[in-house]
Amino acid sequence: MNKKHLFDYIISIADNSLILAQRLGELCGHGPTLETDIAGTNIALDLIGQTRNYYQYAAQIQGEGKTEDDLAFLRLEREYKNVLLVEQPNEHFGYVMGRQFLFDVYHLLFMNELLKSKDETLAAIAKKGIKEVSYHKRFSGDWVKRLGDGTEESNQKMQEAIDELWAYTDELFDQPEADKTMIAEGVAVDTLKFKETYYEEVSTLLKEANLQVPESKYFIRGGKTGVHSEFMGYILSDMQYMQRTYPNMEW
Amino acid sequence: MSNEQIKNLEEIFEARIARDEKIEPKDWMPEKYRKTHIRQMSQHAHSEIVGMLPEGNWISRAPSLRRKAALLAKVQDEAGHGLYLYSACETLGISRDELYEQLHSGKAKYSSIFNYPTVTWADMGAIGWLVDGAAIINQVPLCNTSFGPYARAMVRVCKEESFHQRQGFEIMHKLCNGTPEQKDMAQDALNRWWWPSLMMLGPTDAESIHTEQSMKWKLKRKSNDELRQQFIDQTVPQADVLGLTIPDKDLKWNEEKGSYDFGEIDWDEFWQVVKGHGPSNKKRMKARVGAWEEGAWVRDAAMAHAEKKEANKLKKAI
Numbered sequence: 001m002n003k004k005h006l007f008d009y010i011i012s013i014a015d016n017s018l019i020l021a022q023r024l025g026e027l028c029g030h031g032p033t034l035e036t037d038i039a040g041t042n043i044a045l046d047l048i049g050q051t052r053n054y055y056q057y058a059a060q061i062q063g064e065g066k067t068e069d070d071l072a073f074l075r076l077e078r079e080y081k082n083v084l085l086v087e088q089p090n091e092h093f094g095y096v097m098g099r100q101f102l103f104d105v106y107h108l109l110f111m112n113e114l115l116k117s118k119d120e121t122l123a124a125i126a127k128k129g130i131k132e133v134s135y136h137k138r139f140s141g142d143w144v145k146r147l148g149d150g151t152e153e154s155n156q157k158m159q160e161a162i163d164e165l166w167a168y169t170d171e172l173f174d175q176p177e178a179d180k181t182m183i184a185e186g187v188a189v190d191t192l193k194f195k196e197t198y199y200e201e202v203s204t205l206l207k208e209a210n211l212q213v214p215e216s217k218y219f220i221r222g223g224k225t226g227v228h229s230e231f232m233g234y235i236l237s238d239m240q241y242m243q244r245t246y247p248n249m250e251w
Numbered sequence: 252m253s254n255e256q257i258k259n260l261e262e263i264f265e266a267r268i269a270r271d272e273k274i275e276p277k278d279w280m281p282e283k284y285r286k287t288h289i290r291q292m293s294q295h296a297h298s299e300i301v302g303m304l305p306e307g308n309w310i311s312r313a314p315s316l317r318r319k320a321a322l323l324a325k326v327q328d329e330a331g332h333g334l335y336l337y338s339a340c341e342t343l344g345i346s347r348d349e350l351y352e353q354l355h356s357g358k359a360k361y362s363s364i365f366n367y368p369t370v371t372w373a374d375m376g377a378i379g380w381l382v383d384g385a386a387i388i389n390q391v392p393l394c395n396t397s398f399g400p401y402a403r404a405m406v407r408v409c410k411e412e413s414f415h416q417r418q419g420f421e422i423m424h425k426l427c428n429g430t431p432e433q434k435d436m437a438q439d440a441l442n443r444w445w446w447p448s449l450m451m452l453g454p455t456d457a458e459s460i461h462t463e464q465s466m467k468w469k470l471k472r473k474s475n476d477e478l479r480q481q482f483i484d485q486t487v488p489q490a491d492v493l494g495l496t497i498p499d500k501d502l503k504w505n506e507e508k509g510s511y512d513f514g515e516i517d518w519d520e521f522w523q524v525v526k527g528h529g530p531s532n533k534k535r536m537k538a539r540v541g542a543w544e545e546g547a548w549v550r551d552a553a554m555a556h557a558e559k560k561e562a563n564k565l566k567k568a569i
């Protein structure tokens with residue numbers, strides 16, 4: 001088994017959860033209701049929990065004595081492999097829920113496949129995460145419905161968010177080299193298997209929410225190969241601030 | 252009701268409290284009791300949610316994944332505290348929207364401690380250790396207060412606050428056993444949070460209003476000065492364990508009274524912050540009002556959606 005590819009593969013999954021949690025964490029205390037603040041924090045906590053499991057495992061595979069925090073905080077921007085979708089900013093609550101929903105539908109389909117991985121550790125992480133992720137999907141899906149159906153203003157805002165975020169959905173299914181080798185080994189998830197299901201599920205809910213399914217076929221990609229949006233540098237400068245300013249310390 | 256009858260009811264009411272019975276929302280209560288409870292409980296609820304902001308300020312910069320998760324969980328607990336306290340308040344016939352309106356207009360107060368900025372990671376330790384620590388001292392006696400919903404909320408809240416207090420102490424402990432820079436960071440945080448934490452226990456007894464009535468209703472069981480002394484006596488040995496110096500040159504053990512003597516509190520600073528002129532008052536209020544205003548379309552949408560769903564259900568039923 002190609003250790004480097006397995007490592008890269010795990011990192012790319014972990015980074016999605018980490019960066020999305022980071023975005024959700026920015027919102028804590030600033031949401032439209034106390035209940036949504038609590039739920040958003042819950043989701044962030046679940047994602048951080050998953051991320052820690054992945055990084056711990058990746059560090060073990062790498063075998064260089066690194067910790068979960070070395071991997072989470074001390075890489076260069078180009079070394080983060082999260083999809084562009086999760087780094088998009090919290091422009092308004094419709095964006096936050098739209099981003100979450102477009103990711104959650106993918107995430108649950110992904111976890112259901114990861115469950116069957118030949119890699120027992122990854123399968124175990126998936127098993128633990130599935131319940132959490134199905135809750136996330138229900139929560140974000142319900143909000144997309146509420147906002148899509150609610151008022152004229154909310155419908156417009158939700159539509160605008162979905163239209164913009166749509167461009168980042170195709171990248172979810174990209175398979176860089178590490179993915180391909182790991183799929184061949186029966187370790188990684190073949191995302192193409194459920195791409196159609198993804199768009200069906202998303203479209204069904206959007207219609208139910210009185211929203212248009214975007215028709216645009218222009219997609220933006222890059223995160224999975226480490227080419228991020230301009231937002232990423234700022235996310236990292238916050239996230240890495242302590243570890244960079246005070247190197248080699250324990251907290 | 253005649254004045255005579257009201258007087259009778261009041262006597263029965265006070266006697267129930269004296270017998271340690273709980274007053275429940277549906278029970279008869281004097282108007283003043285209701286108002287006082289709305290004021291105190293909502294002030295407490297507001298403190299919980301404004302208190303999310305200074306710590307929320309460090310979620311995106313927490314130094315490790317473990318600390319990030321713990322901080323998120325802590326801020327989430329505070330939101331939960333806000334939620335039970337608002338709900339307890341609502342049992343007295345006031346809506347959450349009205350309570351928010353009072354906070355946003357400046358009519359209602361919240362704990363002044365949250366008007367200080369969190370400038371380093373060590374502030375997360377100092378807040379947990381000192382601010383949650385002082386909150387516990389204030390709140391433990393309220394677990395036996397006379398109003399049932401408040402007392403029950405406090406039991407749950409206090410359990411979580413003591414967890415926060417230990418977690419804050421543990422952050423400080425780690426810093427104090429780390430590098431010299433980390434230890435300096437911890438000392439600096441203690442220097443900045445010590446005096447505001449003492450002020451958290453309220454104005455000195457000579458200047459404190461509402462106390463006598465509050466004692467009778469078990470909203471208050473000890474005076475502010477007694478609580479403050481208790482906090483100092485409890486916290487100084489903890490600072491010793493950490494190897495940190497309390498920033499008070501007059502602090503000294505008094506063998507005779509069996510407690511610490513301490514220096515003069517700068518009450519001018521206290522009143523300045525209470526009156527809205529602390530370092531972060533404006534920022535905190537802008538954040539709360541901003542979240543509320545920017546969230547209005549979301550709340551409206553949720554309401555409209557719920558109404559449509561209800562209407563559809565009715566249609567189907569017919």
Ligand SMILES: [Fe+2]
Pocket residue numbers: 299328329332408412
């Ligand atoms: Fe609290």
Ligand SMILES: [Fe+2]
Pocket residue numbers: 298299332386408412
């Ligand atoms: Fe509190």
Ligand SMILES: [Fe+2]
Pocket residue numbers: 329383411412415
């Ligand atoms: Fe707390």
